[in-house]
Amino acid sequence: MADASSSTRGDLRIVNVTKSFGDFTAVDDLTLTIPEGSFFALLGPSGCGKTTTLRMVAGLEEPTQGSIHIGSTDITHTRPYQRPVNTVFQNYALFPHLSIYENIAFGLRRRGIKDVKEAVNKVLNLVELPHLAERKPVQLSGGQQQRIALARAIVNRPALLLLDEPLGALDLKLRRQMQIELKWIQTEVGITFVHVTHDQEEAMTMADTIAVMNEGKVEQMGTPADLYDNPKTAFVANFLGQSNLIEGRIEGNDGDNFVVDVFGQKIKINKNRSHAKDSSVLAGIRPEKIRIQPAGTAMSGNVLTGGVISDASYIGVSTQFQVEMPWKQELMVFEQNDDGVAPLEKGDAVTLSWEPVFTFALDGREDAFAGSEVHADEE
Amino acid sequence: MALLHASGSKVSSLKEKRSLLPYLLLAPGILWLFTFFILPIVNLAQTSTQTPVTNGDTGSYEQTFRFANYIDAFVDNKEQFSRSFIYAFLATALALAIAYPLAYGIAFKSGKYKNLLLVLVVAPFFTSFLLRTIAWKQILGEEGPVISVFRGLHIIGQNTSLTASAFAVVTGLTYNFLPFMTLPLYASLERIDPRTMEAAGDLYANAFTTFRKVTLPLSLPGVVAGTLLTFIPAAGDYVNAAILGNPNTKMLGNVIESRFFKIVDYPTAAALSFTLMTAILILVTVYIRKAGTEELV
Amino acid sequence: MRLTWWFRKNLIRVYMVLGFTYLFIPVAYTFAFSFNNGGKSNLVWKSFTLGNWQNPCGAPDVCVALGNSIRVGVISTVLATILGTLIAFAIGRHQFKGRSTINTLIFLPMATPEVVLGASLLAMFLNLGINPGFWPVVIAHVMFCISFVVVTVKARIASLDPRLEQAAMDLYANEFETFRKVTLPLVAPGIAGAALLAFSLSFDDFIITNFNSGTLTTFPKFVYVASARGIPAQANVIGSAMFFLALFIVIAGQLVSRRKAR
Numbered sequence: 001m002a003d004a005s006s007s008t009r010g011d012l013r014i015v016n017v018t019k020s021f022g023d024f025t026a027v028d029d030l031t032l033t034i035p036e037g038s039f040f041a042l043l044g045p046s047g048c049g050k051t052t053t054l055r056m057v058a059g060l061e062e063p064t065q066g067s068i069h070i071g072s073t074d075i076t077h078t079r080p081y082q083r084p085v086n087t088v089f090q091n092y093a094l095f096p097h098l099s100i101y102e103n104i105a106f107g108l109r110r111r112g113i114k115d116v117k118e119a120v121n122k123v124l125n126l127v128e129l130p131h132l133a134e135r136k137p138v139q140l141s142g143g144q145q146q147r148i149a150l151a152r153a154i155v156n157r158p159a160l161l162l163l164d165e166p167l168g169a170l171d172l173k174l175r176r177q178m179q180i181e182l183k184w185i186q187t188e189v190g191i192t193f194v195h196v197t198h199d200q201e202e203a204m205t206m207a208d209t210i211a212v213m214n215e216g217k218v219e220q221m222g223t224p225a226d227l228y229d230n231p232k233t234a235f236v237a238n239f240l241g242q243s244n245l246i247e248g249r250i251e252g253n254d255g256d257n258f259v260v261d262v263f264g265q266k267i268k269i270n271k272n273r274s275h276a277k278d279s280s281v282l283a284g285i286r287p288e289k290i291r292i293q294p295a296g297t298a299m300s301g302n303v304l305t306g307g308v309i310s311d312a313s314y315i316g317v318s319t320q321f322q323v324e325m326p327w328k329q330e331l332m333v334f335e336q337n338d339d340g341v342a343p344l345e346k347g348d349a350v351t352l353s354w355e356p357v358f359t360f361a362l363d364g365r366e367d368a369f370a371g372s373e374v375h376a377d378e379e
Numbered sequence: 380m381a382l383l384h385a386s387g388s389k390v391s392s393l394k395e396k397r398s399l400l401p402y403l404l405l406a407p408g409i410l411w412l413f414t415f416f417i418l419p420i421v422n423l424a425q426t427s428t429q430t431p432v433t434n435g436d437t438g439s440y441e442q443t444f445r446f447a448n449y450i451d452a453f454v455d456n457k458e459q460f461s462r463s464f465i466y467a468f469l470a471t472a473l474a475l476a477i478a479y480p481l482a483y484g485i486a487f488k489s490g491k492y493k494n495l496l497l498v499l500v501v502a503p504f505f506t507s508f509l510l511r512t513i514a515w516k517q518i519l520g521e522e523g524p525v526i527s528v529f530r531g532l533h534i535i536g537q538n539t540s541l542t543a544s545a546f547a548v549v550t551g552l553t554y555n556f557l558p559f560m561t562l563p564l565y566a567s568l569e570r571i572d573p574r575t576m577e578a579a580g581d582l583y584a585n586a587f588t589t590f591r592k593v594t595l596p597l598s599l600p601g602v603v604a605g606t607l608l609t610f611i612p613a614a615g616d617y618v619n620a621a622i623l624g625n626p627n628t629k630m631l632g633n634v635i636e637s638r639f640f641k642i643v644d645y646p647t648a649a650a651l652s653f654t655l656m657t658a659i660l661i662l663v664t665v666y667i668r669k670a671g672t673e674e675l676v
Numbered sequence: 677m678r679l680t681w682w683f684r685k686n687l688i689r690v691y692m693v694l695g696f697t698y699l700f701i702p703v704a705y706t707f708a709f710s711f712n713n714g715g716k717s718n719l720v721w722k723s724f725t726l727g728n729w730q731n732p733c734g735a736p737d738v739c740v741a742l743g744n745s746i747r748v749g750v751i752s753t754v755l756a757t758i759l760g761t762l763i764a765f766a767i768g769r770h771q772f773k774g775r776s777t778i779n780t781l782i783f784l785p786m787a788t789p790e791v792v793l794g795a796s797l798l799a800m801f802l803n804l805g806i807n808p809g810f811w812p813v814v815i816a817h818v819m820f821c822i823s824f825v826v827v828t829v830k831a832r833i834a835s836l837d838p839r840l841e842q843a844a845m846d847l848y849a850n851e852f853e854t855f856r857k858v859t860l861p862l863v864a865p866g867i868a869g870a871a872l873l874a875f876s877l878s879f880d881d882f883i884i885t886n887f888n889s890g891t892l893t894t895f896p897k898f899v900y901v902a903s904a905r906g907i908p909a910q911a912n913v914i915g916s917a918m919f920f921l922a923l924f925i926v927i928a929g930q931l932v933s934r935r936k937a938r
Binding site for chain 3: 418496
Binding site: 107 | 840
């Protein structure tokens with residue numbers, strides 16, 4: 001199979017790219033390197049610039065400033081059809097007047113490839129839909145259309161495959177299945193996948209590396225586990241899952257840990273996980289990392305006393321508690337329903353505790369709610 | 380791929396070519412419209428202020444910029460002028476009353492027969508409109524079946540006719556322009572999400588209130604387009620008046636036609652045409668402003 | 677009680693039946709009288725005959741007029757469809773200055789009464805010393821059909837998902853290939869619809885034709901002139917045949933597009 005890109009392989013490099021539409025800056029001085037062969041996700045709320053970034057890589061928008069390279073080739077100003085890049089469009093954009101076979105063959109024919117038939121059949125087998133070759137797109141289910149859109153792109157063996165919210169139109173169950181399948185296909189074909197999504201779970205399931213974008217900039221980039229356990233900003237902490245962010249002040253050192261005062265109680269935070277700029281911090285802890293016990297129970301690690309349960313929701317695998325602390329902040333606690341202890345109820349006085357290694361610290365001047373509202377909107 | 384190394388200058392020249400393309404696409408059609416629509420209208424404006432050449436042949440005129448032509452033409456024909464607009468208004472109102480429920484039914488109550496019914500709305504128009512108008516004349520005429528039934532049932536007097544009357548002219552106009560009303564109405568009704576109407580019902584609106592507060596406002600663009608598409612040709616029509624009317628139901632179109640062909644009075648015909656066009660354009664502009672729909676084309 | 681309930685529930689349906697009856701009465705009448713052995717005037721029902729259908733050119737001049745109408749219609753349709761489609765692509769797919777002026781110029785002929793269009797064009801032809809006849813009629817028909825073609829094709833272009841063209845470009849089709857392989861095939865039904873509309877407008881036009889035709893007789897003009905003394909049944913035959921032909925084309929077109937989609 002001939003590659004669309006025999007001379008153009010390598011990392012995708014986006015260098016100081018800015019894209020403005022009138023007064024609005026969609027992408028703001030973005031610099032990003034996506035290693036060859038990786039499954040990379042651009043994650044962020046709508047309007048964060050992730051789709052604009054993708055369209056600039058595809059050649060559908062031109063950057064206002066900066067440059068885009070694949071390996072050593074500058075592709076900033078080339079036309080879409082001159083790039084070794086293919087896209088799986090949102091809603092797939094399958095050609096309604098062409099059969100599935102002709103849809104997949106489209107790119108091969110434009111490039112004058114000889115063995116169209118073999119290539120198409122091979123990719124149809126890869127997506128496990130060889131029996132649909134003669135159908136028209138409207139006769140396919142959403143999941144099937146999704147796979148055909150993928151097949152139509154990867155049959156060209158591009159250096160780079162762009163996926164624009166590819167699973168957005170599918171229902172939850174199908175989406176889960178396709179996430180696993182996409183990941184498998186990426187491993188199989190070895191093409192660099194750049195995946196744009198607002199769905200943090202989707203990004204975390206599939207990508208090796210995630211860049212969280214907000215207002216045209218990358219907030220943080222890293223592996224899913226890294227971003228989740230060690231967020232650097234309040235936006236990342238809130239947009240990827242949920243976080244309790246508690247105002248505090250660094251008061252001293254204890255070996256590898258800072259000692260932080262939060263409203264009169266002392267907790268420890270590992271220095272590796274501190275992104276504080278000075279002594280003012282937001283101490284962060286994920287809800288599922290917190291243990292909850294009736295007040296008075298002796299507990300180890302970071303302990304916060306004086307909480308009162310203001311709300312308890314039983315949701316099967318776990319129970320979600322809202323705990324009002326003495327300083328009037330509501331903390332979220334997820335407790336697995338696995339230990340058979342007497343259930344805690346609304347109004348009960350409780351003590352919270354967690355292992356210090358799970359704590360992270362953010363700059364105390366950040367907005368503790370950044371990224372939490374947008375997240376709720378999207379779902 | 381060599382193409383990948385396209386230089387910057389090549390890209391910009393490609394862009395310039397693309398910006399020239401729309402003008403090339405527009406040129407032939409726009410030139411046609413300019414030559415055979417705009418220029419004749421300008422020429423018409425010139426003709427409208429001409430006067431007969433003294434001692435010249437019939438039909439020869441010279442430019443004397445006599446704007447009084449307009450006043451003369453209007454004063455001489457003010458009855459036909461007002462009649463044109465009254466008939467057109469009545470026909471538009473009737474067509475709206477007939478077409479709205481029809482379009483509503485096709486959009487919401489016809490299930491899988493929607494496309495078939497839509498074809499049937501347009502289908503009568505595949506028969507020549509003159510044949511259909513003449514068919515009405517014969518159906519309603521002295522030898523037709525309707526008149527004897529009406530007279531037998533004493534709905535109308537023994538000496539009253541259905542044809543050769545204002546009634547027949549308005550009926551003919553209504554009938555002939557009905558699809559121009561129905562299709563835009565259907566198009567805008569069809570776009571309404573039926574759930575908005577269900578939501579109105581859910582929020583304690585009865586059928587009438589739902590219609591008045593939800594369906595009608597949402598279908599307003601169709602009402603505007605439909606009424607315009609009916610009113611404009613109806614106001615300028617002369618065929619219905621010629622076939623279904625009598626000398627007292629003549630419309631402006633009839634006058635323009637006879638001034639042109641029978642009397643060879645080009646300036647008056649031109650002045651009347653111009654007045655008619657201007658009057659319609661003013662009415663249309665006011666109407667569109669009021670209805671608040673700018674995007675019609 | 678039950679009857680009023682039924683009536684209320686089916687009010688719209690009852691109304692639709694009445695509406696369609698109203699629409700089809702003259703068509704049915706025209707069709708019925710195409711079988712009338714009624715002599716030259718065809719005013720009253722005499723007796724049933726198939727003769728008119730067997731010999732539609734039996735009445736002198738009917739078929740001459742029909743032939744003229746078809747020739748005018750075909751030439752006007754081809755020209756208006758080409759010119760209008762080009763304009764629609766310019767408006768629907770390109771940025772250019774003077775867009776609103778162009779839109780107004782497209783809209784104006786549709787907002788101008790036919791009598792004005794016909795009279796003004798004739799006046800200009802007479803001033804230029806051009807005699808009315810076949811080509812002036814074609815010119816006039818192209819002029820008033822262009823706007824309708826533009827509006828129809830433009831609507832189809834506007835309903836096209838721009839991502840389809842982007843996808844084609846993404847799949848190595850350059851601008852020209854994208855147009856030929858994706859845009860044009862997808863807009864084609866709109867162009868076909870516009871051509872059908874242009875032909876029926878041209879074929880059925882009387883007012884503008886009457887001004888610019890001189891001695892040329894088209895089918896509507898023949899009917900109008902003949903109406904004074906009574907129209908031969910052969911005209912009814914042609915009117916009915918056109919009706920069924922057009923109905924057939926439209927329904928066949930819908931079936932084809934549905935099968936294509938399947």
